[in-house]
Amino acid sequence: MQDLGFGIVMVEKYLNQIIQGDCLEVLREIPDNSVDVTFADPPFNLQKKYNSSKDSLDLEEYLDWCKLWINEMVRITKPTGSVFVHNIPKWLTYYTAILNQSAQFKHWITWDAPTSRMGKSLQPSHLNSVRVLPLYRKVSGMGNYGQHLDFLHTVLFVQELHRHS
Numbered sequence: 001m002q003d004l005g006f007g008i009v010m011v012e013k014y015l016n017q018i019i020q021g022d023c024l025e026v027l028r029e030i031p032d033n034s035v036d037v038t039f040a041d042p043p044f045n046l047q048k049k050y051n052s053s054k055d056s057l058d059l060e061e062y063l064d065w066c067k068l069w070i071n072e073m074v075r076i077t078k079p080t081g082s083v084f085v086h087n088i089p090k091w092l093t094y095y096t097a098i099l100n101q102s103a104q105f106k107h108w109i110t111w112d113a114p115t116s117r118m119g120k121s122l123q124p125s126h127l128n129s130v131r132v133l134p135l136y137r138k139v140s141g142m143g144n145y146g147q148h149l150d151f152l153h154t155v156l157f158v159q160e161l162h163r164h165s
Contacts, residue, residue, distance in 0.1 A: 014026075014029075014030055023040075023042075023069050023072075024068055024069055024072065027069065027072035027073065027075075027076060028072065030076045031076070032075055032076060033075075033076070033077070033078050033079060034076055034078065035076045035077050035078060035081060036077075036078055036080075036081050036082070037077075037081060037082050037083075037084070038073040038074075038076065038077050038081070038082075038083050038084070039084040039085075039086070040069065040070075040073060040084070040085045040086065041085075041086040041087070042066065042069070042085075042087060042091075043055045044087060044088055044091065045057055045062045045091070063094055066091075066094065066095065066098065067098050070085065070095060070098045070099060071098070071102065073085075074099070074102045074103050074136075074138060077103075077138045078138065079138050079139040080137075080138070080139070081137075081138050082106075082135060082136065082137060082138075083099065083103055083135075083136040083137075083138065084109075084133055084134070084135060084136075085099070085133070085134060085136075086133050089132065092132065092134060095134070096134055099134070099136050102138075103136040103137060103138050104136060104137045104138075104139070105134065105135075105136055106135045106136060106137050107134075107135045108132055108133070108134055108135075109132070109133040109134075109135055110132050110133075111133075
């Protein structure tokens with residue numbers, strides 16, 4: 001374990017790593033208030049068939065699961081940290097209602113994300129290519145949340161590279 005100051009200890013296996021696993025199992029192992037930025041791009045629950053996951057939960061079951069991982073994200077985020085959650089607008093309305101209970105809304109971030117080369121898009125046609133992402137702070141009035149926008153720019157750049165590969 002590594003001491004991050006202010007009595008916060010981070011499990012080394014998570015420090016500067018990309019972890020693959022069940023999100024709830026992994027999040028529950030991470031200490032409270034230990035992560036600068038949390039970002040989620042969960043399943044869209046669009047009834048699609050995947051080999052490795054179920055994307056067809058009932059509304060209440062899906063929202064109950066979302067409450068669990070959103071609350072875990074907020075729990076592990078430092079008081080000065082930022083929480084980002086990506087999804088389609090339908091689900092973002094539910095996510096923000098959950099987040100409003102434990103974090104402070106700061107901004108809606110939007111960017112242009114045209115459809116793939118195959119012309120397919122998960123967004124409804126009336127939304128064109130605009131994506132939205134809510135930015136939340138765990139605690140108001142602390143730190144410089146703008147520093148975490150560099151992280152977001154990196155994530156969006158990687159998504160853009162992946163889309164064109």
